Amino acid sequence: MEDEPSSRPAGRPRDPGVAARVLTAVQDLLITNGYAGTTIAAVAQAAGTGKAAVYRRWSGKADLVVAAVLALNAPVSVPDTGSLRDDLVECAMHYARGDERATRVLASLLSEIGHDPQLFDAANRAIGRPPVAALVAVIEQWVRRGAISADVPTELIAGIIPTAAFGSVTLRQRTLDTQTISDLVDHVLLPALTGAHGSSTQLL
Amino acid sequence: MEDEPSSRPAGRPRDPGVAARVLTAVQDLLITNGYAGTTIAAVAQAAGTGKAAVYRRWSGKADLVVAAVLALNAPVSVPDTGSLRDDLVECAMHYARGDERATRVLASLLSEIGHDPQLFDAANRAIGRPPVAALVAVIEQWVRRGAISADVPTELIAGIIPTAAFGSVTLRQRTLDTQTISDLVDHVLLPALTGAHGSSTQLL
Numbered sequence: 151m152e153d154e155p156s157s158r159p160a161g162r163p164r165d166p167g168v169a170a171r172v173l174t175a176v177q178d179l180l181i182t183n184g185y186a187g188t189t190i191a192a193v194a195q196a197a198g199t200g201k202a203a204v205y206r207r208w209s210g211k212a213d214l215v216v217a218a219v220l221a222l223n224a225p226v227s228v229p230d231t232g233s234l235r236d237d238l239v240e241c242a243m244h245y246a247r248g249d250e251r252a253t254r255v256l257a258s259l260l261s262e263i264g265h266d267p268q269l270f271d272a273a274n275r276a277i278g279r280p281p282v283a284a285l286v287a288v289i290e291q292w293v294r295r296g297a298i299s300a301d302v303p304t305e306l307i308a309g310i311i312p313t314a315a316f317g318s319v320t321l322r323q324r325t326l327d328t329q330t331i332s333d334l335v336d337h338v339l340l341p342a343l344t345g346a347h348g349s350s351t352q353l354l
Numbered sequence: 355m356e357d358e359p360s361s362r363p364a365g366r367p368r369d370p371g372v373a374a375r376v377l378t379a380v381q382d383l384l385i386t387n388g389y390a391g392t393t394i395a396a397v398a399q400a401a402g403t404g405k406a407a408v409y410r411r412w413s414g415k416a417d418l419v420v421a422a423v424l425a426l427n428a429p430v431s432v433p434d435t436g437s438l439r440d441d442l443v444e445c446a447m448h449y450a451r452g453d454e455r456a457t458r459v460l461a462s463l464l465s466e467i468g469h470d471p472q473l474f475d476a477a478n479r480a481i482g483r484p485p486v487a488a489l490v491a492v493i494e495q496w497v498r499r500g501a502i503s504a505d506v507p508t509e510l511i512a513g514i515i516p517t518a519a520f521g522s523v524t525l526r527q528r529t530l531d532t533q534t535i536s537d538l539v540d541h542v543l544l545p546a547l548t549g550a551h552g553s554s555t556q557l558l
Contacts, residue, residue: 186390260464260524270525278525303541306534310514310542317517320464320524321474321482330510337507338514341545 171197172204176218177251180258188215216272219259222252223276226284234297234344237288238335244281245315246328252277253319260320282312289343298343307342310334375401376408380422381455384462392419420476423463426456427480430488438501438548441492442539448485449519450532456481457523464524486516493547502547511546514538 175196179188190211194201208214229240256277263270285308292298311334315326379400383392394415398405412418433444460481467474489512496502515538519530 257464260461263525263527303537306537306541309518313517313521314513316521316525321467321520323467333507333510337510338542338546341549342542345545345549 168197168199168203169207170221172199172207172214173218173221176214177222177255180215180218181251181254184258185215185262190214212266212269215259215262216269219255219269219272220276222255223280224252226280228284228287228291230291234288234292235335235340237291238285238339239332241281241285241288242311242331242335242339243328244284245311245326246331247325253316253325256316257320278312282308285311292343302343307339310338372401372403372407373411374425376403376411376418377422377425380418381426381459384419384422385455385458388462389419389466394418416470416473419463419466420473423459423473423476424480426459427484428456430484432488432491432495434495438492438496439539439544441495442489442543443536445485445489445492446515446535446539447532448488449515449530450535451529457520457529460520461524482516486512489515496547506547511543514542 172193175193176188179192179196183192188211190201190204193214194204197204204214208217226241226244229237231237231240256273259269259273263273282305286304289298289302289304289308293300293302293304311326311331314330314334318324318326318330376397379397380392383396383400387396392415394405394408397418398408401408408418412421430445430448433441435441435444460477463473463477467477486509490508493502493506493508493512497504497506497508515530515535518534518538522528522530522534
């Protein structure tokens with residue numbers, strides 16, 4: 151137990167590693183035990199600290215889970231390869247890269263999200279939105295270049311692969327495979343964006 | 355309590371209504387209490403029967419939940435309106451028709467489905483598959499008529515709206531709205547199937 155003692159003198163800096171370990175422990179417990187099985191006591195134990203150290207930073211479980219979800223937020227870069235198809239594939243491959251951690255955390259929260267607007271907002275901002283925003287940015291980049299009509303419903307089309315990835319992880323417990331992603335780009339996204347099918351021989 | 359008494363004489367027919375009430379109660383409890391909160395005792399009470407009547411028919415909770423899921427299976431008809439777009443819209447509107455009961459039951463089982471192949475299979479056969487199969491049948495009908503190339507990845511494209519509906523119900527607790535469904539048909543399915551966008555003024 152490397153917790154800060156509750157008698158910590160004023161002015162002594164808190165161990166910044168404790169907060170990170172606690173948030174990682176919350177994510178781990180959500181994935182393995184679900185929301186109901188994620189208790190402050192179990193979190194503290196898994197993080198090698200005490201319940202008091204958790205309550206000093208977060209007001210309770212709801213607050214802690216929101217923080218753990220927001221900590222999953224990782225920026226997704228917007229590729230610019232010179233090819234619309236390659237930009238779309240590179241963006242979409244985010245969903246095949248094995249790091250389904252964020253999606254598994256999201257899946258563990260499904261029973262709660264509908265009843266907790268703050269949690270829904272955190273999950274959307276940290277997990278749902280960043281990769282979709284990168285796909286939207288790719289599409290808008292190619293609208294500016296004239297390859298895609300400005301009338302195309304960008305958000306609707308950008309949401310197809312993220313939604314498929316969510317369904318795959320929550321229902322089948324596995325990330326989208328690279329073949330499905332490139333098929334979706336070639337046979338769904340490109341026709342919807344440009345009217346032309348992609349060639350599946352260009353990549354992979 | 356209108357249960358059959360446990361001293362029911364041999365040959366007296368069982369009340370066939372009990373089984374239907376029990377399965378409906380399981381579905382209701384899954385939706386409101388989740389999988390963990392669905393106990394045989396609660397099911398029996400909600401169905402107005404006794405635990406013994408439940409155990410006479412099903413070996414336990416896993417068996418009972420599989421039966422309740424299979425009982426959700428409703429055939430989805432394959433429309434034949436004379437227009438590919440209208441056939442697709444009519445099929446897809448299944449997901450806007452307010453009967454999200456099956457999808458809510460499915461959402462309640464997400465924490466279990468990955469660990470229970472029998473439950474996954476039952477959920478897929480009863481909830482996931484029938485509406486997708488109807489969309490596949492519509493597409494195949496129009497492939498035979500020559501309006502769609504036989505090279506099109508039918509299953510992939512037929513899965514787009516069901517997957518969007520699943521994401522909407524599980525994440526946002528609401529069914530897909532009719533505008534999103536017709537936008538998906540016009541701006542995603544039709545371009546992917548035929549290379550041509552649908553006109554959103556044709557319907558709705």
